[in-house]
Amino acid sequence: WPGMYRSLRAEARKGHMLPMAIELDGQFCGQLTVGNIVRGALRSAWIGYWVSKDVNGMGVATAAVALGLDHCFGPVGLHRVEATVRPENAASRAVLSNVGFREEGLLRRYLDVHGAFRDHLLVAMTVEEVPGSVSDRLVRSGRASWA
Template sequence: MLLQGKQIYVKPVEESDADALLKLEVENRDFFQRFTGLREEAFYTRQGQLERIQEALESSKGDQGYLYVIGLRDTEEVIGEIMLTEVVRWNLQSCWIGYFLDQRHNGKGYMTEAVQLVVKHAFQELKFHRIEAGVMPHNLGSIKVLCKAGFHQEGIARKNVNINGQWEDHQTLAILNEEDHRSQSQVQRYNPSVIAPPIGPYTHVTKVPKGAELLVLSGQVGTDMEGGLPDDMKEQVENTLANIQRLLAAEALSADHIVKINIWAAQQVDWVHFHQVWEKFHGGKAPAMTMAYVPALAMPSIQVEIEVWAAKW
């Protein structure tokens, strides 16, 4: 995995990075010490860095933490570290983010870019819902980095972290995965792996967002805008789906809001044609659907009728 930015790249740490991390830590020892806990001398040896990397790799395998290195794209020089720690899954899906950047490269926008890359990866690939950060209030540069990356300030945690031998207050910042909110605000369709895939263009399970308003469109038939009903079954199918789209649009809805569709046909359906217009109608993942042949509908001229249930939020 390699996360490419405009000026820098971010990648998971490897054992081969031991020398580069040692150089980074030794050259920035006094600078980094102002923002971290006290470290033993062994930390500033190649063996110490190698053991640190090995522990990080084990943490990554166990989904307990992730350590990345930051490098310059033009020279591939390692100029920083960024880590996700304190991973909690289940009902929290959260972690903490921390980072260190070579003092010579502060103020160039590198860390803002690195944080943005890692946050995007953490949300999209690692499926975190919330990422938190703690910064000493006087570290305005780091707070600025996080705010530029989309974090918001939440409050002060008093004397909560031992930094360089002293208990320090920290400004708490956090960023939320907005995709989680959007997915909870939409009808979700999926096919569980516990049963075989659908045998047709429909979805097994539909989840309706909490608090949604339920709308039911009574069975629609294939009349045109003037109320005329064509004899051709294909035209009736097309007209019926077009009428449903108009009704949905009138309620500021689309096919994405559909919870369930019931289709009744009194004549044989041309499935090649139906699949074409059906795919165009739903424009993506097909909704839940029941299709049945019946002896007759309300009028002999009606060959197909479709009922729609939709959710509005």
Template sequence: MIPALLGRRRPAFALRSERLLLRPPQIEDFEPWALLRRESEAFLAPWEPARTPDHLSLKAFRERVRWAARCIADGRATPLFLLRQSDGALLGAATLDNIRRGPAMCASLGYWIGAPHARQGYMTEAVGALRDHAFGPLGLSRIEAACLPENAASRAVLERCGFKYEGVAQSYLQIAGRWRTHVLYAALRADRRGRVGEAGEGAAFG
């Protein structure tokens, strides 16, 4: 059973949705994070890059925590863990990465949810909270996201949160050791485009 995490240490930065607390990873999260990643390995492997052998080590997690703190302090990224407010259970993670200022005012979105918590609306809440933070306090104009064409659950999350299909990127990322084509989505702070999926109807994926 994943232990309760809320109340251990007050995070310097946090977002909330109806059921979730989104805050940076802390070293105390290591055991529930490693457990959730192990439990979800088969569920996540088809959608993620291959992991290094020490991915689940305490040493690697310490570096993850330090990296998250540096990124938030520098304004380069917003890496957040998703915790259920009712019991503090760790559910997954979401990150606004590669934040670009100046003419772009843009960021990239990535996320994962543990297998026991999938298809319960948690990621839609998390992405919605990050979108509102990006277009509000961060002052960004555009958020980009990419996923495999067959990842219907991820595409549904993006579309529910106002992201719209923009095209296809060939050999975009290495997933499970192979270069894979991805579909591209974006959300705009001031969006005057048509319906979700309008541009993507009839698209073919190699």
């Protein structure tokens, strides 16, 4: 963990990454990271996340990703955010679909996962596809509520 922490902090200081903790009721339960932030004409990044199994299925990941996207498209000033997900990961695919990502294609043998390069789906969203905020859209559609 100390090495990862130093790496995340160094990239964040350069403006290339936004590592964030996910908390529920004041308890740490996951991580959301916006990485490979590119400025200039592209204004793009990727978003990744994980949550503890104790909160799976409770909408925590969906809420975290929605709030992360609102931050990306708002104060960070990005135009496009991408994510990748393994095709068999139905739960993560649901999170990404629920917040409004659209599928763009299959990346064959994209990432080394457990010693083998695995296929991933590429999904993306641009700021023009978000009327208002992602989190507000989830609440209005009845797919989320804030306590």
